[in-house]
Amino acid sequence: MANEDSKAHEPARIEIEDDLYGLDPDxxxxxxxxxxxxxxxxxxxxxxxxxxxxxxxxxxxxxxxxRVRLVExxxxxxxxxxxxxxxxxxxxxxxxxxxxxxxxxxxxxxDSDDAVWxxxxxxxxxxxxxxxALSSEDRAIVAQGLSYPEYSAGRMMQRELVAVPAYWTVxxxxxxxxxxxxxxxxxxxxxxxxxxxxxxxxxxxxxxxxSKRPQRLREIMDDESITVxxxxxxxxxxxxxxxxDLVSAPVADGAGRLVGVITIDDVVDxxxxxxxxxxxxxxxxxxxxxxxxxxxTVRARIPWLLVNMLTAILASSVIGLFEAxxxxxxxxxxxxxxxxxxxxxxxxxxxAVAVRGLATKELDSDNxxxxxxxxxxxxxxxxxxxxxxxxxIAWAWFDMPMVGAVIGAAVVFNLLVAxxxxxxxxxxxxxxxxxxxxxxSIFLTMCTDSLGFFAFLGLATLLLL
Amino acid sequence: MANEDSKAHEPARIEIEDDLYGLDPDxxxxxxxxxxxxxxxxxxxxxxxxxxxxxxxxxxxxxxxxRVRLVExxxxxxxxxxxxxxxxxxxxxxxxxxxxxxxxxxxxxxDSDDAVWxxxxxxxxxxxxxxxALSSEDRAIVAQGLSYPEYSAGRMMQRELVAVPAYWTVxxxxxxxxxxxxxxxxxxxxxxxxxxxxxxxxxxxxxxxxSKRPQRLREIMDDESITVxxxxxxxxxxxxxxxxDLVSAPVADGAGRLVGVITIDDVVDxxxxxxxxxxxxxxxxxxxxxxxxxxxTVRARIPWLLVNMLTAILASSVIGLFEAxxxxxxxxxxxxxxxxxxxxxxxxxxxAVAVRGLATKELDSDNxxxxxxxxxxxxxxxxxxxxxxxxxIAWAWFDMPMVGAVIGAAVVFNLLVAxxxxxxxxxxxxxxxxxxxxxxSIFLTMCTDSLGFFAFLGLATLLLL
Numbered sequence: 001m002a003n004e005d006s007k008a009h010e011p012a013r014i015e016i017e018d019d020l021y022g023l024d025p026d027x028x029x030x031x032x033x034x035x036x037x038x039x040x041x042x043x044x045x046x047x048x049x050x051x052x053x054x055x056x057x058x059x060x061x062x063x064x065x066x067r068v069r070l071v072e073x074x075x076x077x078x079x080x081x082x083x084x085x086x087x088x089x090x091x092x093x094x095x096x097x098x099x100x101x102x103x104x105x106x107x108x109x110x111d112s113d114d115a116v117w118x119x120x121x122x123x124x125x126x127x128x129x130x131x132x133a134l135s136s137e138d139r140a141i142v143a144q145g146l147s148y149p150e151y152s153a154g155r156m157m158q159r160e161l162v163a164v165p166a167y168w169t170v171x172x173x174x175x176x177x178x179x180x181x182x183x184x185x186x187x188x189x190x191x192x193x194x195x196x197x198x199x200x201x202x203x204x205x206x207x208x209x210x211s212k213r214p215q216r217l218r219e220i221m222d223d224e225s226i227t228v229x230x231x232x233x234x235x236x237x238x239x240x241x242x243x244x245d246l247v248s249a250p251v252a253d254g255a256g257r258l259v260g261v262i263t264i265d266d267v268v269d270x271x272x273x274x275x276x277x278x279x280x281x282x283x284x285x286x287x288x289x290x291x292x293x294x295x296x297t298v299r300a301r302i303p304w305l306l307v308n309m310l311t312a313i314l315a316s317s318v319i320g321l322f323e324a325x326x327x328x329x330x331x332x333x334x335x336x337x338x339x340x341x342x343x344x345x346x347x348x349x350x351x352a353v354a355v356r357g358l359a360t361k362e363l364d365s366d367n368x369x370x371x372x373x374x375x376x377x378x379x380x381x382x383x384x385x386x387x388x389x390x391x392x393i394a395w396a397w398f399d400m401p402m403v404g405a406v407i408g409a410a411v412v413f414n415l416l417v418a419x420x421x422x423x424x425x426x427x428x429x430x431x432x433x434x435x436x437x438x439x440x441s442i443f444l445t446m447c448t449d450s451l452g453f454f455a456f457l458g459l460a461t462l463l464l465l
Numbered sequence: 466m467a468n469e470d471s472k473a474h475e476p477a478r479i480e481i482e483d484d485l486y487g488l489d490p491d492x493x494x495x496x497x498x499x500x501x502x503x504x505x506x507x508x509x510x511x512x513x514x515x516x517x518x519x520x521x522x523x524x525x526x527x528x529x530x531x532r533v534r535l536v537e538x539x540x541x542x543x544x545x546x547x548x549x550x551x552x553x554x555x556x557x558x559x560x561x562x563x564x565x566x567x568x569x570x571x572x573x574x575x576d577s578d579d580a581v582w583x584x585x586x587x588x589x590x591x592x593x594x595x596x597x598a599l600s601s602e603d604r605a606i607v608a609q610g611l612s613y614p615e616y617s618a619g620r621m622m623q624r625e626l627v628a629v630p631a632y633w634t635v636x637x638x639x640x641x642x643x644x645x646x647x648x649x650x651x652x653x654x655x656x657x658x659x660x661x662x663x664x665x666x667x668x669x670x671x672x673x674x675x676s677k678r679p680q681r682l683r684e685i686m687d688d689e690s691i692t693v694x695x696x697x698x699x700x701x702x703x704x705x706x707x708x709x710d711l712v713s714a715p716v717a718d719g720a721g722r723l724v725g726v727i728t729i730d731d732v733v734d735x736x737x738x739x740x741x742x743x744x745x746x747x748x749x750x751x752x753x754x755x756x757x758x759x760x761x762t763v764r765a766r767i768p769w770l771l772v773n774m775l776t777a778i779l780a781s782s783v784i785g786l787f788e789a790x791x792x793x794x795x796x797x798x799x800x801x802x803x804x805x806x807x808x809x810x811x812x813x814x815x816x817a818v819a820v821r822g823l824a825t826k827e828l829d830s831d832n833x834x835x836x837x838x839x840x841x842x843x844x845x846x847x848x849x850x851x852x853x854x855x856x857x858i859a860w861a862w863f864d865m866p867m868v869g870a871v872i873g874a875a876v877v878f879n880l881l882v883a884x885x886x887x888x889x890x891x892x893x894x895x896x897x898x899x900x901x902x903x904x905x906s907i908f909l910t911m912c913t914d915s916l917g918f919f920a921f922l923g924l925a926t927l928l929l930l
Contacts, residue, residue, distance in 0.1 A: 017696045021705045025831035053708040061832060087827075178675050187671050188653055188712070205670040206652050210643050231482045240486045242737065243518040245730045247653070247712070264729050265710045268736060272707065275740030276821055282744060283817030284810060290822045294839055298846045301814050305847055308810045309855060312803040319799045326795050333791050333798035334784045337805065337914065338777040345749060345773045349766050352748030356741055357755045362552075366490040367526060374759055381763045382770055390774060449802065 023057050031058065035069040043073045056085035059094060060291050071097040080106035084114045087291045091121065100126075104133035107142070111184075113158040113266060116145030120155070153232040156270070157251040157260030160184040163193045164217060166200060171213030188263070189248045192221045197257045199227050199250040227252045230259060234270050239361060241267045278355055281437035284308070307442055315340070315449035322457035325465060331398040332460050335407055339456045342386060343414035343448030350375045350422025351444055355437050358430050365431070372423045379419025383412035402464055410456035414448060421447045488522055496523065500534040508538045521550035524559060525756055536562040545571035549579045552756045556586065565591075569598035572607070576649075578623040578731060581610030585620070618697040621735070622716040622725030625649040628658045629682060631665060636678030653728070654713045657686045662722045664692050664715040692717045695724060699735050704826060706732045743820055746902035749773070772907055780805070780914035787922035790930060796863040797925050800872055804921045807851055808879035808913030815840045815887025816909055820902050823895050830896070837888045844884025848877035867929055875921035879913060886912045 027046070034043040047055060047070070055074070059067055059082070071094055074082075078098070083106060086094055095103055107115045107130065119127055119142050131139050141159060148154025162183050164173055173190070177183065190208060192201035201221030211220050226244070228237055228251045240246065241264060251260040280288060284304035289297045319326070319336070326333050354371070357363030363371055387408035395404030425443045426436035492511070499508040512520060512535070520539070524532055524547070536559055539547075543563070548571060551559060560568055572580045572595065584592055584607050596604050606624060613619025627648050629638055638655065642648065655673060657666035666686030676685050691709070693702055693716050705711065706729060716725040745753060749769035754762045784791070784801070791798050819836070822828030828836055852873035860869030890908045891901035 017694055017698060017701070021701055021708065022826040022829070025829070028831060051709055053710075057827070060827065174674055177671075178677070185671070186669050204651050205674065206642075206650070209639055209670065209674060212643070229482055233482060236482070236486055242733055243486065244516055245518075247729065264712065264733070268707055268729070268733060271733060272736050272740055275737055275744070276824075279740070279744035279747060280817050280821060283747070283813045285814045285817055288818055288821050288825075288827075290818055290827050290836060294842050294846070297839070297843050298850075301811070301843070302847055302850060304814070305807060305810055305851055306854075309803070309807060309851060312806045313855075313858065315806075316799050316803055319802070323795050323799065326798050327792070330788050330792050330798075333795075333801075334781050334788065336798075337784070337802060337918075338774065338781055340802065341777040341780075341910075341914070342770060342774060345770055346766070348748045349750045349769070352745050352750055353753055353755055356745060356753050359741075360753075361487040362522070362525065362753075362755050364487075364490070366493065371755060374762070377759050378762050378766070381759070382767055385763075385767060386770060386774060389771075390778075393778070445806075449806070453802075 023054060023061070028058065028061055031070070032062065032066055035062075035066045035073070040073050043070065047074065048077075052079040052081040053085045055079065056082045060087045060090050064093060067093060068097045075102065078102065078106060080109045081114070083118055084110070088121075088287070089292045089296065095122070095126070100129050100133055104130055108134060108138045111158045111160060112141050112145060112260075113156060116142055116155060120146060120150065148230060151234045152230065153228045153234065153237050153251050153262060154230040154260070156234055156237060156266050157230070157262045158184075158266075159260045161250075161258070161261040162187055162190045163197070163199075163258055164190055166192045166194070166216070166218040166221065168217050169213060170208060170211045170215045170217070170220070173208065173217060174213070187248075187261075189261075190217075191250050191258055191261070192217050193258055199225075199252060199258045201225065202250065225250070227256075227258075228262060230254070235274055235359075237262060238267050238270045238274060242271065274359065278359060278437040281435065282352065282355060282441055284441070304442075308445070311442060311446040311449065314446060315453055318450045318453045319457065321454075322461060325457055325461045329400075329403070329460065329464060331394075331400065331403055332457060334398075335394055335403070336453055336456055338390060339407060339410045339414055340449045340452040342390075342411055343418045343452045344445055346379060346382060346415045347418030347422040347444045347448050348441065350379070350419055351426060351440050354423050354426045355440065358426060358436055363427070365427075368423075368427050372420065372427070375419035375423040376416060377419070379415040379417075379422075380412065383415030386415065387411040400464075403460070406459045406463060407456060410452065410459055413455045414452040417451050418444075418448050488519060488526070493523065493526055496535070497527065497531055500527075500531045500538070505538050508535065512539065513542075517544040517546040518550045520544065521547045525552045525555050529558060532558060533562045540567065543567065543571060545574045546579065548583055549575070553586075553752075554757045554761065560587070560591070565594050565598055569595055573599060573603045576623045576625060577606050577610060577725075578621060581607055581620060585611060585615065613695060616699045617695065618693045618699065618702050618716050618727060619695040619725070621699055621702060621731050622695070622727045623649075623731075624725045626715075626723070626726040627652055627655045628662070628664075628723055629655055631657045631659070631681070631683040631686065633682050634678060635673060635676045635680045635682070635685070638673065638682060639678070652713075652726075654726075655682075656715050656723055656726070657682050658723050664690075664717060664723045666690065667715065690715070692721075692723075693727060695719070700739055700824075702727060703732050703735045703739060707736065739824065743824060743902040746900065747817065747820060747906055749906070769907075773910070776907060776911040776914065779911060780918055783915045783918045784922065786919075787926060790922055790926045794865075794868070794925065794929060796859075796865065796868055797922060799863075800859055800868070801918055801921055803855060804872060804875045804879055805914045805917040807855075807876055808883045808917045809910055811844060811847060811880045812883035812887040812909045812913050813906065815844070815884055816891060816905050819888050819891045820905065823891060823901055828892070830892075833888075833892050837885065837892070840884035840888040841881060842884070844880040844882075844887075845877065848880030851880065852876040865929075868925070871924045871928060872921060875917065875924055878920045879917040882916050883909075883913050 031043055031046050059070060062070060107118060119130060122130060188205055190203045191199050194200050201223040202225035203221045207220060228249050230251050230253050248261050248263045250258050251262060253259045286300050289300055354363060390411055391404040391408030394407045395401050421444050426440045429436040429439055496508055496511050524535060527535060572583060584595060653670055655668045656664050659665050666688040667690035668686045672685060693714050695716050695718050713726050713728045715723050716727055718724045751765050754765055819828060855876055856869040856873030859872045860866050886909050891905045894901040894904055
C-alpha cells in the first residue's frame with residue numbers, strides 16, 4: 001500500500017450523498033419550455049454542454065413532439081454516440097427524424113463496435129438504405145461485423161487497436177504512437193503480434209511509458225494474456241473481464257489472427273444488462289419498457305400473463321377435484337391460498353439464488369446435487385417453522401384442531417417441493433439451453449400452486465371427512 | 466471508423482461459443498484427490514498457475530476440510546487478492562485457517578481499497594487484532610478508509626495514484642513516471658493538481674504518450690473531468706461511470722483535495738452487485754447464499770416468509786368475509802386463485818420495470834405520474850384481454866354465465882390495481898428512502914391478493930346471491 005498523500009483523519013461522521021448525478025427536473029422543464037416556444041437558440045445553448053449520455057436521457061424523457069424539435073436543434077452538431085444510448089422506441093423515432101443521410105454520417109463517425117450495433121438494431125429495409133449511404137470501406141466493416149452472431153465477441157469488439165511487432169523497442173513504439181494517425185484516441189493496452197498478425201503478448205500503457213527506450217517489447221510484454229475467440233458468447237466475455245479484472249482483451253478470428261479489441265466500457269454495459277435482464281425475465285418482462293408505447297408494452301407483456309393463466313387454470317382444476325370437500329368444510333377454501341402462496345414465495349427465493357448462481361458460474365452440474373440437497377433441507381426446515389406457526393393459528397381461527405394439523409403438514413410438504421423445484425427447474429432448463437430466467441418461474445408456480453392445493457385438500461379429504 | 470486491418474469477410478455462419486471460461490469439473494476433482502491423499506506437491510503444482518479469482522472459486526467449491534488443506538498448500542505463496550474474491554462464509558473460514566500474522570501480511574500487500582474492504586468485513590474483535598498486526602503506516606491508511614461510510618466513494622477509492630502539477634512538461638512527466646517508485650503498477654489517467662492538491666484536470670496515458678515532450682500538461686489536460694466527492698454513494702459513482710464511459714475518476718475530500726482514485730474494475734463489481742441484488746431482494750433473499758451453511762440460509766430467508774405469511778393470512782381473512790357465499794357456490798372457491806394470481810403476475814411485471822427504472826434513474830418524481838398512468842392503462846388493457854378469455858372459460862366450466870361475468874370483471878379490476886400498485890409502491894418507498902427492491906413485492910402481493918379476492922367474491926355476493 002504505497003501511499004501518495006496520507007492526510008490527517010477525516011471527521012468521524014460523513015453523511016453519504018445521494019442523487020448527485022442524472023438530469024435535473026428543472027433543467028428538463030427549461031428545455032421543454034424553450035422547445036415549445038420555438039426558441040431554438042435557448043434550447044441549443046442549454047443542451048450544448050450535455051454529455052451524449054445525458055442528451056440521450058433527455059431525448060428519452062421528452063414527449064414525441066419535443067423530441068423531433070430537439071433533433072432539429074441538435075442536428076447541426078449531432079453527437080453520434082447519442083444514438084447508442086437511447087431507449088429502443090425513442091431511438092427509432094430519433095432515427096426517423098434524423099433522416100438517412102445524417103444517420104449514415106453519424107454511423108461513419110462512430111467506433112466500429114457502436115456502428116455495427118446500431119446498424120444491427122435497424123429493420124431490414126432501413127439497414128439496406130443506410131448501408132447504401134455509407135462509404136464502401138465503412139460498409140465493408142459494418143457488413144463484416146454483422147456477419148458475427150448476435151451476442152458474440154465479434155459484435156462487441158472494435159477494430160480500432162494498436163498492434164506492434166515484438167522486435168520493436170520501447171522508443172520506436174512511442175515514436176510510432178506519436179506519429180500514427182490511424183490509432184484510436186484512447187487505448188489502454190498495446191498488442192504485440194507475430195508476422196502472421198497473431199497476438200502473442202500485451203503491454204499496458206503504464207508499463208510502456210515506464211520502460212527504458214532501448215528495451216525490446218518482447219522483454220516487457222505480458223505473454224500470458226488471454227485471447228478471446230471472435231465467436232465467444234458475450235456473457236463469457238463479461239465473466240472473463242470480471243474474473244480477471246481486465247481493462248481490454250484482444251479478439252482473434254478462427255485462424256488466430258488479431259481482428260479486434262474488446263474494452264471494459266463495452267463489457268460494463270453487458271454486465272449491467274445481463275444482471276438486470278435476469279431480474280426482468282424472472283418477473284415476466286422481456287425487456288425494460290418504461291418509455292415504450294402502451295401498445296408495444298401490452299404486446300410484450302401479455303404472452304407471459306396468458307401462460308400464467310393456463311397454469312392458474314391448471315391449479316384451479318386441482319381445486320375442482322375437491323369440490324365435495326370444500327362444500328362440507330368452507331374453512332379449507334379460506335386457508336388454501338396460504339399454502340400455495342408460501343410455497344410460491346419460498347420457491348422464488350431458491351429460484352433467484354439459483355439463477356444468479358448459474359449466471360456467475362458458481363452453480364453448475366458439478367455441484368448441482370449438493371445445492372439441490374441443501375435447498376430441499378432449507379425448505380423442510382423453513383416449512384416446519386412456518387407449519388408450526390400457521391397450524392395453531394388455523395386451529396384457533398376455525399376451532400378445528402385437525403384443520404390446523406392438515407395445513408401445517410401441507411406447508412411443510414409444499415416448502416419441500418419449493419426447495420426441490422426452485423433449484424431443479426433452472427438447472428434443467430440450463431441443461432437444455434433454455435434461459436432459466438425466462439421460463440423457471442412459470443414451472444415453479446405451476447408446481448407450488450397445484451401440489452400445494454393437492455396436498456392441502458387431499459390431506460383434508462383423507463383426515464377430515 | 467479508422468481501420469487497422471480490414472481482412473476478407475468471415476465465413477457466413479459462426480457458431481457462438483459457450484462455457485469458455487470458469488473452472489473445469491475435472492480439474493476441481495484432481496485437486497480434491499491430491500488434497501485428500503495428502504499430496505501437497507501435486508496440489509501446489511495444479512493450483513500454481515491459477516488466477517487469484519479462479520483460486521478463490523476453487524476454495525469456494527471445496528469441502529471445509531479440503532479448504533483448510535488447500536490454504537496450507539497456498540500459504541507460502543498466498544496471493545492476497547484471493548481474499549477479496551471469496552464468498553462470505555468461505556472467507557471467514559480461510560481467514561481463520563490463515564491466522565492473523567499471514568492475514569496482516571496479505572492485507573499490507575493489497576491495494577488500499579481492497580485492504581479497507583477486507584478489514585471492514587471482519588468482526589470487531591478480529592479487526593482490532595489485525596489492525597494491531599499492521600505497520601503503523603498501513604494501520605493509518607486502513608483506519609482512515611474505515612472512517613468513510615460503507616457504500617461511499619471513500620470506501621471504493623484507492624489512494625495509490627499519479628498526481629502531477631500543471632506546469633510540468635510532458636517530458637518531465639514521463640521522466641518522473643520512469644523514475645518514481647511509489648506510483649501504482651497499472652494506471653490509465655494522470656491527475657493534474659494545483660498547489661493545494663486540488664484536482665484541476667485529467668490526462669489519459671495515451672494522450673500523454675502521443676504529445677510532444679516540451680508541451681506543458683496545462684495545454685493537453687482535460688479540465689472538464691468530473692471529481693467525485695468522497696461521500697458520494699457508490700450507486701451514484703456506478704451511474705456516473707456508466708453514463709460517461711469513464712475508466713477512472715478522481716475523488717476529493719470536503720476541502721476539494723485529491724485523496725484517491727476510483728477505477729473501473731471496482732465499479733464493475735458494484736454495477737454487477739447492485740443489479741443482482743435488486744433481483745435477489747425482489748425475490749426475498751437478502752444476499753446470494755449458494756455456498757452458505759443451511760442454518761444461516763434458513764435464518765436469512767425466514768423473515769421474508771413470515772411477513773408473507775402475515776399478508777397471506779390477511780388475504781385469507783378477506784375470503785373469510787364471504788364464507789356464506791362460498792358455501793352456496795363452491796365454484797367461486799375453485800376460481801378465486803386465478804384472479805389473485807393474475808394480479809400478482811401483472812403487478813410483478815410492473816414492479817420489476819419500475820425497480821429497474823429507479824436504479825437507472827430513468828424513473829423519478831419528474832415522470833412518475835406519466836409512468837403510473839401508463840401502467841394503469843396497460844393493466845386495464847391486459848385485464849380486458851385476459852378477462853374476455855377467462856370469462857367464457859369459467860362460464861363453460863361451471864355452466865353459470867354470471868360466474869363468467871364476475872371473474873372477467875374482477876380480473877380487469879385486479880390488473881388495474883396491479884398496474885397502479887406495481888408502480889406506486891416502489892416510487893413511494895424510494896421517496897421515503899426505503900430500498901424499493903426489498904419491500905415492494907410484499908405490499909404488492911398484499912394488494913393484489915386481498916383486493917382480488919374482495920372484488921371477485923364481493924361482486925359474486927352482489928350479483929349471484
